Amino acid sequence: MRSSLSFLFAAFVCISAQAQVKAPVDAGPYVPSPTSVVADMLTLANVGPKDFVIDLGSGDGRIVLTAAKVFGARGFGVDINEKLVKEANESAKLQGIADRASFTIQDLFKADISKATVVTMYLLPNTVNMLKDKLLNELRPGTRILSHDYPLAGWRADDFRQFDLEDKVVITGVTTTLIYKYVVPAKAEGMWNARLPPNLSKEPVRLSMKQFQVTRVSGSARLDGKDVALEDAKLRGEQLTFKLAVGGKTYDFTGTVKGASIEGSVESGGTKSAWSAAQAK
Numbered sequence: 001m002r003s004s005l006s007f008l009f010a011a012f013v014c015i016s017a018q019a020q021v022k023a024p025v026d027a028g029p030y031v032p033s034p035t036s037v038v039a040d041m042l043t044l045a046n047v048g049p050k051d052f053v054i055d056l057g058s059g060d061g062r063i064v065l066t067a068a069k070v071f072g073a074r075g076f077g078v079d080i081n082e083k084l085v086k087e088a089n090e091s092a093k094l095q096g097i098a099d100r101a102s103f104t105i106q107d108l109f110k111a112d113i114s115k116a117t118v119v120t121m122y123l124l125p126n127t128v129n130m131l132k133d134k135l136l137n138e139l140r141p142g143t144r145i146l147s148h149d150y151p152l153a154g155w156r157a158d159d160f161r162q163f164d165l166e167d168k169v170v171i172t173g174v175t176t177t178l179i180y181k182y183v184v185p186a187k188a189e190g191m192w193n194a195r196l197p198p199n200l201s202k203e204p205v206r207l208s209m210k211q212f213q214v215t216r217v218s219g220s221a222r223l224d225g226k227d228v229a230l231e232d233a234k235l236r237g238e239q240l241t242f243k244l245a246v247g248g249k250t251y252d253f254t255g256t257v258k259g260a261s262i263e264g265s266v267e268s269g270g271t272k273s274a275w276s277a278a279q280a281k
């Protein structure tokens with residue numbers, strides 16, 4: 001009697017512990033992207049043999065399979081639907097690309113995405129937005145994010161496509177199809193001590209930059225006691241470009257933002273010189 005009571009108690013504790021393990025958030029039902037949209041997403045991402053593509057919620061695996069078979073990339077997909085994951089791995093074997101495309105049963109919110117150079121998703125709009133912090137914190141600058149139909153709210157897309165596709169009517173009820181592309185930016189926000197060519201300044205120059213809408217940048221350089229605005233400033237991954245108009249001349253800056261330093265070149269009137277900056281402490 002005593003031992004059967006202990007057994008019942010242990011079973012109860014075990015069941016309540018399991019109930020507390022949260023089921024994955026349902027990020028969307030299985031609706032495959034039409035094959036032409038898959039090709040358009042991978043083309044817009046400029047996927048090639050050096051790329052590692054991760055599809056979050058991979059369904060039958062078509063995005064990663066196409067990335068491997070047609071674009072020569074490698075990658076993996078994760079999905080919570082066991083049957084779809086099995087089907088995707090079987091397709092990879094059948095197509096002879098199982099060494100470059102694989103699929104795992106996993107909650108996409110918990111997937112390690114740090115290896116990606118390209119992340120793709122076709123998920124519900126609220127889910128796409130729940131992923132914003134994960135994407136920014138785990139992906140390296142320069143990684144391309146492609147989202148079918150739903151944007152990352154508050155982020156300015158680096159590129160997008162909008163077109164009509166009859167195949168979408170059965171999925172969304174309308175022909176409108178959107179593909180958003182974002183390039184994960186380096187962190188350029190803050191104060192930088194810049195060394196510019198001597199004709200611009202012999203002293204270190206204070207450069208101040210702000211990032212807005214995640215992928216955009218604005219700022220100014222303090223030259224001869226005046227703040228000169230960075231014109232046409234752009235940050236695409238690690239690549240920073242801006243112009244400075246000083247003394248009737250325009251100086252075109254390009255630079256690579258790597259952690260706490262920037263190295264690059266500045267061109268004006270056919271003359272090119274080096275410039276650099278270090279993040280101010």
Ligand SMILES: C[S@@+](CC[C@H](N)C(=O)[O-])C[C@H]1O[C@@H](n2cnc3c(N)ncnc32)[C@H](O)[C@@H]1O
Pocket residue numbers: 024025026027028029030031032033055056057058059060061062063078079080081084106107108109121122123148
């Ligand atoms: C709209 S389908 C997209 C399939 C594929 N990416 C495509 O574009 O063809 C969304 C997929 O996300 C999967 N999914 C939903 N919630 C998920 C979660 N929390 N973790 C992993 N996969 C999930 C679904 O099972 C479904 O296969």
